[in-house]
Amino acid sequence: MKLRLFEEWEFHRNVMVQMPTGTGKTHLLAAIVREFLRGSGSRVWIVAHRRELVDQIEETVSRHGMSKEDGRVRVMSIQWLSRNRKDMYEEPDLIVIDEAHHALAETYRILWENYPEARKLGMTATPCRLNGKGFMDLFDSLITSWTVAEFIGQGWLSSFDYVSIRANSREQRLIDSLKKRGADGDYQVKEMNEVLNRETSIGRLYESVERYAHGKKGIVYAVSIAHARRIAACYSAHGLESVAIDSRTPASERKELVDDFRRGKVKVLVNVDIFSEGFDCPDVEFVQLARPTLSLAKYLQQVGRGLRRSANKESCMLIDNVGLYRIFGLPARNHDWAAMFEGRMIGNALSRAR
Structure with a gap:
């Protein structure tokens, strides 16, 4: 290169x-x-x-x-x-x-x-x-x-398992009901928070982690600060040590919490657009998607946090609680980057030519 x-x-x-x-x-x-x-x-x-x-x-x-x-x-x-x-x-x-x-x-x-x-x-x-x-x-x-598939095949990236909600599930119907868009063209955060920041939905998030990633350490991507804090509180109440990190978390505290995660003292980091880019912690064993998005870039940046290799990680569990698989496919799907770079294709859920 x-x-x-x-x-x-x-x-x-x-x-x-x-x-x-x-x-x-x-x-x-x-x-x-x-x-x-x-x-x-x-x-x-x-x-x-x-x-x-x-x-x-x-x-x-x-x-x-x-x-x-x-x-x-x-x-x-x-x-x-x-x-x-x-x-x-x-x-x-x-x-x-x-x-x-x-x-x-x-x-x-x-x-x-x-x-x-x-x-x-x-x-x-x-x-x-x-x-x-x-x-x-x-x-x-x-x-x-x-x-991504070639990097996995050559052993440079971790393999992964992927689970997603059913097309006819209650969660998918809630996400399909989202109509408002933000200035960036993605789902509006306020509406997402109103629809998804509910006790029943958060309870199902925990059930997914318990079922598919029991005993593993990982990252959760939340809709809002309130959503992240509520998820962390729920998981911790069930004995899964979790902390919420967002833009309001002081830098020194954020560093300390990430260090605790690396050492295993904290099992789950629940974040709001903090670890979408540049977060380097290879031993992430699961990633939970709890934030809907129409952005291909956001999706790949988030799931990519779990694909870094580490000595003791056989594979990463990707838990998709918001149905992004049906929008973007699996993380190893090929993309026409040249067309998007040139502006001939939109980097969104439809990935359609312009």
Whole structure:
């Protein structure tokens, strides 16, 4: 992949790379940066969309022999860069954008406007958008890696078991009743919370974990902060030590809770869009989907958290309590990333050509 990228840079300045979640994008990123600095490059910026990802990338980059103290590599969040860009007088030779499916946001576009001479590298597992917009006004070309199925076959990703609710189940009928959409085109959070944040529904979530993932540690994706806290309380009341993590959880507390999860002190992390991207914990043994979505990117990012390999994990149990299987198929299904990158196909439930 690294060789393919440098060959592509012979013809195009701005390139996007697609690799499935859990296949080592950050390590590839670090290897590319190191190779770039060995050549003609003297300064690299790596831009992430959340502070937690900055810390993770810095750690990986340092393991590849590049210390942030030498000043050649800077890792920053897009929010920090937006606030401080005018105070930064050096110009980068390369800008790497992590989770580059966010790059269509206006905050990222200033990187193209203000640093037109810098090469751009976008890294993502899902080069698609729910609104169907392509990326070709920012990136000149797309390089794709093996598929999820190929990575599993080669032993780079974990195998998985998948269970989902029945098409005629009460839960599926509740989800089918959702009519409102948010600004991003996905289900409206308020309506989802009203419909799904109920004692009976949460009880069935627990029953699913008890039946299919008894004794395992895992991640639950919830609809809202209230939903996440209610799920965690229910699971804990049944003796399954669980905590809820959301955007309001202080960073220090969040780190402590994740460390407790890694050590096994906490069995279940219930989150709201916190661990959809960049969460690196290979020994996740189950993922429970309790949040409906129309976004292919969100679906693949969530199930992908369970597909990282670890020494003691034979496979990952994926528990789909919101019927996403009937919308997107299994996680190993192939996708036409080139069509979505070019804006010819919408990255949503229908995956239809435009």
